[in-house]
Amino acid sequence: MAHKIYSVSELNKYINQIIKSDEILADLYIKGEISNFYHHNSGHMYFTIKDEKSAVKAVMFKSRNKNLKYDLKDGLEVTAHGSIGVYEPRGQYQFYVDDINPKGKGSLYLAYEQLKEKLEKEGLFAEEEKADIPVIPHKIGVVTSPTGAAIRDILSVVKRRFENVSLLIVPSLVQGDRAASQIVSAIKYLNKKEDIDLIIVSRGGGSIEQLWPFNEEKVARAIFESKIPVISGVGHETDFSISDFVADLRAPTPSAAAELAISNKVDLENKLDNLSNRLEKAAELKIKNRKDKLKSIAEKQVFRRPEKLFSDKIQKLDNLSLKLGWNIKKNFNEAQKKFNLLNSKLDSLSPLKTIKRGYSVLTDENNTTVKSKDEINRGDYIYNILKDGKIKSEVIDKEGENLE
Amino acid sequence: MSKKNEDIEFEKALEELEKIVEKLESGDLSLSESLDNFSDGVELIKYCRNELNKAEKKVETVLKDNEGEFGDIVPFDEEE
Numbered sequence: 001m002a003h004k005i006y007s008v009s010e011l012n013k014y015i016n017q018i019i020k021s022d023e024i025l026a027d028l029y030i031k032g033e034i035s036n037f038y039h040h041n042s043g044h045m046y047f048t049i050k051d052e053k054s055a056v057k058a059v060m061f062k063s064r065n066k067n068l069k070y071d072l073k074d075g076l077e078v079t080a081h082g083s084i085g086v087y088e089p090r091g092q093y094q095f096y097v098d099d100i101n102p103k104g105k106g107s108l109y110l111a112y113e114q115l116k117e118k119l120e121k122e123g124l125f126a127e128e129e130k131a132d133i134p135v136i137p138h139k140i141g142v143v144t145s146p147t148g149a150a151i152r153d154i155l156s157v158v159k160r161r162f163e164n165v166s167l168l169i170v171p172s173l174v175q176g177d178r179a180a181s182q183i184v185s186a187i188k189y190l191n192k193k194e195d196i197d198l199i200i201v202s203r204g205g206g207s208i209e210q211l212w213p214f215n216e217e218k219v220a221r222a223i224f225e226s227k228i229p230v231i232s233g234v235g236h237e238t239d240f241s242i243s244d245f246v247a248d249l250r251a252p253t254p255s256a257a258a259e260l261a262i263s264n265k266v267d268l269e270n271k272l273d274n275l276s277n278r279l280e281k282a283a284e285l286k287i288k289n290r291k292d293k294l295k296s297i298a299e300k301q302v303f304r305r306p307e308k309l310f311s312d313k314i315q316k317l318d319n320l321s322l323k324l325g326w327n328i329k330k331n332f333n334e335a336q337k338k339f340n341l342l343n344s345k346l347d348s349l350s351p352l353k354t355i356k357r358g359y360s361v362l363t364d365e366n367n368t369t370v371k372s373k374d375e376i377n378r379g380d381y382i383y384n385i386l387k388d389g390k391i392k393s394e395v396i397d398k399e400g401e402n403l404e
Numbered sequence: 405m406s407k408k409n410e411d412i413e414f415e416k417a418l419e420e421l422e423k424i425v426e427k428l429e430s431g432d433l434s435l436s437e438s439l440d441n442f443s444d445g446v447e448l449i450k451y452c453r454n455e456l457n458k459a460e461k462k463v464e465t466v467l468k469d470n471e472g473e474f475g476d477i478v479p480f481d482e483e484e
Contacts, residue, residue, distance in 0.1 A: 134411060135411040135414060135415065136410070136411060136414060136455060136456060136459075137459075138458070138459035138460075139459065146465060146480070155463065155482060158463075163461075164456070164457045164458070164459045164460065164461055165459050165461065166459055166460050166461065166462040166463070166464070167462070167463045167464070167480070168464050168465070168466065168477065169463070169464065169465040169466075169480050170465070170466055170474070171465060171466070171468055182472065185472065189466070189474050265456060268414075268418070268452075268456060269456055271418065272418065272421075272449065272452050272453065272456070275418070275421050275422060275425050275445075275449070276449045278425045278428075278429065279421070279424065279425050279428060279442065279445040279446070279449070282425060282428035282429045282431075282438075282442075283428060283438065283439075283442040283445075285431075286428065286431065286433070286435065286438045286442075287435075287438075289431075290435055
């Protein structure tokens with residue numbers, strides 16, 4: 001009985017059929033370490049998965065690996081899913097990988113780490129690359145979903161702050177496969193406009209898958225290349241995205257992004273209010289000091305009642321002159337009274353009156369009035385003065401007693 | 405990236421204002437110097453306030469067509 005002789009092609013094809021008909025080999029998970037990794041120009045990936053003792057060839061076609069977030073590389077521990085088949089031209093069985101995940105943290109986390117490391121090395125996160133956030137942003141471009149939580153938060157901050165600032169919302173998907181390119185084109189669009197001072201890229205919180213666009217390289221590069229300063233406000237406080245690292249300023253949340261965008265302006269307004277108050281107070285104080293001084297001077301007697309300065313003197317003068325007049329008059333009157341009194345006294349005292357009544361005044365030869373008999377002696381001549389002349393007599397004798 | 409020119413102008417004005425206020429507060433000035441400084445200060449405050457508030461308060465959005473091309477800018481409907 002003649003044996004059927006197979007060609008090599010037939011053999012490989014046959015073996016391939018048998019392998020493919022095996023349920024286990026058609027839907028298989030393999031764990032191991034990547035080695036001999038090679039990413040061909042065609043886009044297909046070729047590598048070996050090995051453990052301590054064995055290795056198996058593996059291939060991941062472009063159609064399967066294009067959605068791979070992270071870079072496969074030698075040494076990476078993975079779990080791969082796929083099927084076993086034969087590469088007939090070489091008669092070599094291999095593992096056709098349709099999904100491959102790094103051991104442990106998950107592929108997205110790994111991708112994130114890998115991109116972060118790569119961009120950091122390139123200098124995209126360097127401090128000196130960070131632009132200053134404008135002090136007074138007049139118009140802020142906001143790249144986010146027009147229906148998401150982020151825009152609501154941002155709007156409420158701007159409204160609460162009552163700031164004069166305009167927003168231009170550039171609608172963009174913020175999750176899913178198409179989000180990254182939309183974010184990139186939104187950033188580019190804003191860079192073409194001339195009146196945008198600042199860009200906020202933002203979305204609310206979510207899973208790492210939902211936040212993924214902000215961890216994609218093209219978004220990171222668009223932010224880096226933006227001529228307009230960018231604030232990144234993605235997810236919650238604890239979420240750090242690549243966008244956060246590359247942005248000029250990282251905000252922990254969308255609200256915080258809005259706060260930070262206008263915080264300089266708010267600070268300046270407060271500062272200006274403060275300076276304005278101080279200026280007024282200082283000027284008021286200065287003027288008040290002067291006023292007080294002026295007041296205290298003006299309050300001095302001399303200015304308050306200048307007439308007083310003279311009135312006292314005038315009054316004194318008046319008084320004096322009045323007094324003087326009065327005194328003169330009084331003196332005169334008194335003098336006159338005195339004169340009259342004296343006059344009448346003189347009149348009543350005058351011996352003439354008495355003489356007229358028949359009395360005479362006795363004098364000696366020296367015309368001295370004789371008031372006592374002791375003043376004359378016998379033989380002296382005496383004179384009796386009468387109203388119409390005098391009589392000369394000789395003293396014959398003296399006698400009699402004192403009449404007093 | 406350097407600061408915008410108007411930011412620099414603004415900061416200069418604010419600095420000058422600060423100096424004026426300090427001078428006035430020191431009380432070393434004569435009355436006429438004080439008044440000159442005060443009116444300079446008032447001018448600077450006016451300028452700064454104007455700079456701070458000259459932006460409009462508008463919330464707008466840009467329309468996008470099916471191909472993702474950007475079109476007209478229209479007021480943003482917040483109730484959407």
